[in-house]
Structure formats: C-alpha cells, structure tokens
Amino acid sequence: MSKPEVFIIGSLDFDEEEKHREGKMIFRSLGMSGKDPIYHYIRTAAELEHFIGVFRDSDYRYLHISCHCNKSGVFTTLENIPTQRFAEMVGPALDRKRLFLSTCQASTLAMAEAVFAEGRCTSLTGPVHTICFDDSVILWTSFYHLMFKANEKSMTHNQIKQTLAKSALLVGKKMNFFTKSKGRTEKTVLPTQAPSLIS
Numbered sequence: 304m305s306k307p308e309v310f311i312i313g314s315l316d317f318d319e320e321e322k323h324r325e326g327k328m329i330f331r332s333l334g335m336s337g338k339d340p341i342y343h344y345i346r347t348a349a350e351l352e353h354f355i356g357v358f359r360d361s362d363y364r365y366l367h368i369s370c371h372c373n374k375s376g377v378f379t380t381l382e383n384i385p386t387q388r389f390a391e392m393v394g395p396a397l398d399r400k401r402l403f404l405s406t407c408q409a410s411t412l413a414m415a416e417a418v419f420a421e422g423r424c425t426s427l428t429g430p431v432h433t434i435c436f437d438d439s440v441i442l443w444t445s446f447y448h449l450m451f452k453a454n455e456k457s458m459t460h461n462q463i464k465q466t467l468a469k470s471a472l473l474v475g476k477k478m479n480f481f482t483k484s485k486g487r488t489e490k491t492v493l494p495t496q497a498p499s500l501i502s
Contacts (some may be wrong), residue, residue, distance in 0.1 A: 304366040305400060309333055309447065311342045312354050313369040314379040325405060325440050326369040332444040336451055346380035354390050354441030359396035363500050365458075366393065366402050367443070372409030386414050394421020401458065405439055415481035416488050424483075426460065428467065431477040431492060438474035446470040468494035 310462035313326030341361060358366055369453045371378040376385040376400070386409075393402065394417070402424055410429025415455070418424050449466045450458055452459050462482060471478045472494055480491045 305362050307365070307451075307458075308338060308363045309340045309365045309367050310338060310358040310363040311367045311369065312345060312351065312358075314345050314370070314371075315344070317380060320399070325436055325443075326367070327445050328403075328440050328478060329367065331395055333447055333451075336448055338447075338451060338455075339402075348379055348382045348384050348388075351379055351384070352404075355393055355396050356451060360363050364371075364396065364400050364484060366400060366403070367405060368393075369405040369439075372404070372406035374408050374411055374413075377404075377406060379410055384398070385394065386411075387417055390417035390421050394418045394424060397422050397424035399425055401425050402427045403443070405434075405443055406430070407433040409451070410479040410481070410486060412490060415490070419483045419488060425477075426463065427481040428463065429479055431479050434474075434476055442470045442476065442478075445473060449459075464493055486501070 310396060311330055324344065326342055330340045333340040336395055341363065345351050345354060356388065365404045373482040376383055377389050397418065402418060404427065405430055410427065410431065417427050446466055449469065450462065453462065460482060467478050467480060478493045480493055
C-alpha cells in the first residue's frame with residue numbers, strides 16, 4: 304500500500320527562485336498539518352527524471368509538480384520538456400497514484416491522455432488557465448489541508464472534486480480533473496458552476 308503523502312518537485316526561472324518557491328510553501332503547510340511531505344527543487348530535465356525516480360522509490364501516493372508550462376509541455380529552469388516526453392517520464396511512476404500539476408495551461412486532455420497511456424495514473428489535476436503564484440499557493444494549500452483534514456489516509460474522486468471546487472472558488476479559477484474509466488479519459492471542469500469571478 305502506497306503512503307498517503309505528497310512528493311513535491313518545483314522549478315522556476317532564475318529571477319523567481321528567491322521569492323516564488325510555491326512548492327516550498329506547500330511543503331511547509333503540509334508539515335504544519337502533521338503530514339510528512341518531500342520537496343525537491345530542480346533546474347534540468349535530468350534532475351526531474353532523477354527525482355521522479357526518487358518519488359517512485361518513496362512509494363508516496365501524490366506527485367505535485369510546480370513549474371511553468373504551456374499547452375505544449377512543461378518547463379524547468381533550463382529546459383523545455385514536450386508533453387509526450389514529460390508523460391514518458393512521469394507516467395510509469397504513477398501506478399495507482401495521483402498527479403497534481405501546479406502549472407499554467409498544461410492540464411489538458413492531451414497531457415492527461417499521454418500520462419494515462421504510460422501507466423496506471425489514477426487522476427491528473429491542474430489549472431485550466433494561467434494562474435499567479437499567490438493564487439496558486441492559496442488554492443493548493445487549502446486543497447491539501449481540507450483533503451487531509453477530512454481523511455488522512457485516502458482521496459476519492461468525489462472528495463477531490465468537492466474540495467477542488469471550494470479551493471478554486473477562493474481564488475476565482477477553474478481546475479481540470481481527469482480520470483480514466485473503461486478506456487476513456489474523462490474530464491471534469493471545477494467548479495462546475497460559472498460565477499462571474501471565475502476566469
């Protein structure tokens with residue numbers, strides 16, 4: 304049985320590293336909640352691949368990646384990683400585990416299908432559009448806090464949807480939640496309603 308803990312990998316541009324390590328803030332928040340998170344900061348694709356291996360060996364259940372992205376792939380400090388290559392790196396390490404992407408625009412159907420095709424990832428979650436660092440920190444820290452406060456041992460699809468909707472409303476953003484069922488990738492946009500503050 305995998306451990307219900309969060310493994311965080313972060314990467315930023317050089318000029319952002321001092322003040323905007325969102326992953327470090329989420330790491331500290333989880334520690335305050337009595338969890339045992341792991342955090343690593345990386346700058347290259349080789350380092351990302353290495354720490355995905357560390358994640359796999361840790362048997363932690365939740366992989367949280369915080370970095371810049373767009374619809375074509377993810378970015379480390381020094382390199383761009385196309386969607387398919389990224390999926391090949393993370394997919395095999397996500398057997399019955401969940402992927403949380405704290406990124407801009409990378410949580411697409413193409414990304415989800417690529418990751419699911421490389422292994423047995425349980426779900427993939429991330430923002431629909433661009434999200435600022437301050438909003439992202441509030442969203443993810445509130446999400447993890449509420450999830451683990453309700454149940455320290457597991458996350459269900461429905462619990463994630465409900466909690467993600469609440470957390471997304473706090474900052475006025477939409478989130479994509481992808482799962483695979485009967486060979487098909489299913490997409491849910493949260494919150495499901497569209498109040499005026501959502502962008």
